[in-house]
Amino acid sequence: MKRITAVLTLTMLAAGSTMAASFPAKPVEMVVAGNAGGGLDLTGRALENALRDAKLFNQSFVIKNMGGAGGNIAKTYTHQKKGDPHVIYVESNRVYVNKIVGTTELDHGDLTPVGRLITEYLVWVVRADSPFKSGKDVLAKLKADPSSVVFGVGTVPSNDQMNILRPAMASGADPKKVQIVSFKAGGDLMIQLLGGHVPVISTGLSEAIEQVKAGKVRVIAVSSPRPLPGELANVPTWRSMGIDVSILHWRGLFAPPGVPADTVKYWDATLGKMVKTDSWKKGFLEKSVLEDGWLVGDAFLQAIDREMEVDKGVFAELGMLKK
Numbered sequence: 001m002k003r004i005t006a007v008l009t010l011t012m013l014a015a016g017s018t019m020a021a022s023f024p025a026k027p028v029e030m031v032v033a034g035n036a037g038g039g040l041d042l043t044g045r046a047l048e049n050a051l052r053d054a055k056l057f058n059q060s061f062v063i064k065n066m067g068g069a070g071g072n073i074a075k076t077y078t079h080q081k082k083g084d085p086h087v088i089y090v091e092s093n094r095v096y097v098n099k100i101v102g103t104t105e106l107d108h109g110d111l112t113p114v115g116r117l118i119t120e121y122l123v124w125v126v127r128a129d130s131p132f133k134s135g136k137d138v139l140a141k142l143k144a145d146p147s148s149v150v151f152g153v154g155t156v157p158s159n160d161q162m163n164i165l166r167p168a169m170a171s172g173a174d175p176k177k178v179q180i181v182s183f184k185a186g187g188d189l190m191i192q193l194l195g196g197h198v199p200v201i202s203t204g205l206s207e208a209i210e211q212v213k214a215g216k217v218r219v220i221a222v223s224s225p226r227p228l229p230g231e232l233a234n235v236p237t238w239r240s241m242g243i244d245v246s247i248l249h250w251r252g253l254f255a256p257p258g259v260p261a262d263t264v265k266y267w268d269a270t271l272g273k274m275v276k277t278d279s280w281k282k283g284f285l286e287k288s289v290l291e292d293g294w295l296v297g298d299a300f301l302q303a304i305d306r307e308m309e310v311d312k313g314v315f316a317e318l319g320m321l322k323k
């Protein structure tokens with residue numbers, strides 16, 4: 001009897017090992033909650049390239065860009081793929097923000113968190129010929145007349161929006177009167193700035209850096225807690241302006257609800273190796289002025305919870321908090 005039990009146990013273990021080893025068994029659909037050219041899209045494609053270069057992934061990705069509705073379309077689509085391990089979803093903090101303001105009933109608790117990939121900071125960007133020389137110039141104008149400056153962002157609600165409202169509130173401007181216009185995505189946002197349709201945009205540094213290097217735009221404020229290194233070292237932070245605000249803008253991965261635990265373990269192990277490769281660190285992070293933000297498990301969830309509490313406070317003051 002003991003021998004039979006041992007044989008059965010080994011058989012079950014072998015079967016489990018085979019099942020784990022069989023993933024991924026086909027191409028994985030990568031749902032990107034943004035249009036081509038935006039920060040989420042760039043992150044997803046860089047992930048694909050780094051995995052391929054390091055030979056860490058034996059399948060391919062089918063990238064599905066689903067911009068619009070503040071990420072809700074992509075989130076709903078992913079939620080409907082319940083139990084499907086061959087779907088991965090690229091998103092930012094919007095994964096929970098939209099539920100706070102009531103534009104969806106879904107948040108990260110309705111998905112399977114995989115891990116935080118990268119972090120970056122948000123910047124105020126103006127055209128090279130703009131009369132605004134620093135964030136202080138803009139804040140001074142907002143304090144005198146909160147509706148006097150029109151800001152562009154990729155979407156609302158979002159961290160881009162928070163990077164306007166929180167400094168405005170801290171400087172004494174009425175956040176309810178601040179003018180914020182949303183466009184489809186980061187790529188569209190830059191077009192609007194360069195075309196002179198909005199004087200200031202709030203966006204991720206990675207989405208602005210190429211135009212900065214080309215000399216077409218200038219960065220006049222950054223949400224980092226300390227000055228950035230290198231060529232952007234002279235860009236003032238909110239804290240250097242006497243405003244106690246810093247905002248971390250992350251991008252991470254989620255899977256549909258109900259996927260096998262082995263699927264999450266696979267991604268954690270595989271991506272944990274990928275984020276250490278030169279293709280990822282030098283080919284993507286350094287080039288795009290991004291920072292390693294790899295975080296998984298409870299630490300990832302706790303970080304999300306802390307951010308949620310801060311955002312709830314801002315939206316409550318604006319009267320936008322869903323009851």
